[in-house]
Amino acid sequence: MNDSSDTAASSSSDSTRDRVVAAAREAFARDGIAGARVDAIAREAHTSKERVYAYFRGKETLYEFVSAQEMNAVAEATQLDATDLPGYAGRVFDYFEQHPERFRITSWGRLEVTPAKHPDPENPTHASTMRKIDRIRRAQAAGQLDPSWDPLDVLAIVNQLATAWMMQVEMHPFISKYARDPSSSARRAAVVAAVERLFPAYSESKRLPADADSLE
């Protein structure tokens, strides 16, 4: 049913909608919301502008859909584990290194979409953020994560560190000439080390060294 074939001959409405979303994802990543053209998206998806508007009320709605889908994809691929935030940060680093265009989709939205005033549990992106905050809070309550930090600051700081080198493209020209080790794995290691220093991964052995010793 969910035919994602690229052939123009494929005519089920599911696959047309899928093609619209795929073309929109590419256009939004490249040009942003104001910059993307619905007629170009329709052409790329082998359909009409009218058909695009029948699926999605307008360009903003189409962006919201693509953006939520991408947020969901990154959350699924990286799985925030509040007892191992350094591991999570490494996965986020890897995800965006493999899909730099997906990072751009979110970045345009930060500039072009007016943020909501209040969290809305019906909004899938908001619901995903709320689940992450809740995981952090529960790890703190369970003694697995330093409870002195506000869970919101933990989430913002970890996300921010994980994406440091994806965000700061203006620093890229300096890497090959000035970095001690210019490899991407050196950048990843620094990000993971920073998260580990702030929010160390929890392990049973850290809380129960006596018990761990007694097993030997």
Add this chain to the structure above:
Amino acid sequence: MNDSSDTAASSSSDSTRDRVVAAAREAFARDGIAGARVDAIAREAHTSKERVYAYFRGKETLYEFVSAQEMNAVAEATQLDATDLPGYAGRVFDYFEQHPERFRITSWGRLEVTPAKHPDPENPTHASTMRKIDRIRRAQAAGQLDPSWDPLDVLAIVNQLATAWMMQVEMHPFISKYARDPSSSARRAAVVAAVERLFPAYSESKRLPADADSLE
């Protein structure tokens, strides 16, 4: 000479150029590079499109000028001191909180300008970054900053933490409802604490506790 009067009657070419730059700064912050219109910038600056092109070859050159000016303004206002990176992060936080539109100017460039392949010392923004890297390197050599970090990672991480809450606008709706303390000063304190944990401010007393004690 550097008359920044807003009156249309002011007719020195210096003040016309200043008005073009001011109008461009506002247009780029709001709409980005592709989104800004040179004719609207000219109208806002009480001059002609042709005059704008006489000062600046094109919209990209005008953006480069505005962007470099803003980079310079933030560097001047915040003064990276590699022996007190938490203090620096606090100043960067304050600067962008007071001038959120300036943060947007840089953010659009990250999406819309292809980064240079190599550092260019003639480029004032590159030169400013190279000075920052050098300050970090010298503080490390002087034993004032942990030398195990690559100076590039230090700079990227500190910048990233300082701007965490400016960047992640999608987290803003959650603050009033979920933060333990929703105040902006609580966000600032978290950012400064994170930088302090990673790169503690240096003081003579830290290096010479015995001498400090002997003074009592």
